[in-house]
């Protein structure tokens with residue numbers, strides 16, 4: 139499943155929708171995203187740049203806040219409070235991870251839920267975990283991107299055995315919930331699971347989100363399983379210009395021989411994460427507009 143091409147298609151749709159909104163309602167209907175980064179982590183800087191570039195490409199206004207590593211908890215929460223109050227900011231994103239001295243829970247909980255385009259606020263995650271009640275205002279971008287990718291490739295999850303490897307609050311847990319709501323039979327494996335390979339061998343769909351390079355081996359996979367690889371791990375490679383290359387949580391070469399569908403790394407789930415951030419930002423903006 140080609141995440142790069144699919145994300146480009148989504149970006150095209152978002153660009154058309156932004157143009158339609160501005161045409162129908164004027165400049166105040168242009169979606170705006172605030173992107174906050176604290177510190178100088180190279181990977182985070184890369185992701186933030188990619189997010190801002192994607193916004194520009196589709197006509198979403200992006201407002202960047204690059205704060206120094208030594209930013210205090212209070213100062214960061216003040217920035218979030220100011221962004222909550224701004225009319226031109228429909229979505230707020232605080233890039234993770236934050237420096238050690240910052241309590242990210244307090245920061246994320248301070249984002250107004252209607253602007254929580256990352257979907258990390260406990261109310262949004264909590265609502266996602268319950269069915270038959272008020273739905274979340276936003277679904278976290280990586281899980282949403284995995285489901286969107288499967289949808290666009292015609293992968294039906296209903297009644298299927300799905301194994302999600304990883305139980306993080308931002309990927310594994312919300313993705314398991316999304317799949318459960320689509321009537322999949324979901325097993326979550328984690329660091330204390332006794333025999334992950336045995337569970338994976340039963341799976342029609344495997345989602346690897348554990349952050350361990352090439353954790354899932356070809357020998358674990360059922361023939362024609364669908365494999366979604368969320369891992370983005372940098373491994374040293376002096377032959378590369380950057381000195382490293384990216385690998386997923388799945389041994390791609392081997393797994394591709396067995397799987398019916400598989401996402402590569404790079405070019406799989408990563409680009410979908412950014413595309414879903416754009417769709418969430420447009421949704422946030424549209425909630426303030428009269429229907430047209």
Ligand SMILES: Nc1nc2c(c(=O)[nH]1)N[C@@H](CN(C=O)c1ccc(C(=O)N[C@@H](CCC(=O)O)C(=O)O)cc1)CN2
Pocket residue numbers: 184185231232233234235256279280370384403404405406407408409410411412
């Ligand atoms: N506030 C958030 N922080 C973080 C999130 C998030 O969704 N919200 N997710 C990850 C990082 N992330 C987005 O921020 C992210 C990671 C990777 C990619 C991506 O497109 N990767 C490319 C490869 C990029 C490269 O070459 O370096 C790919 O997989 O093809 C997008 C977004 C943690 N933090």
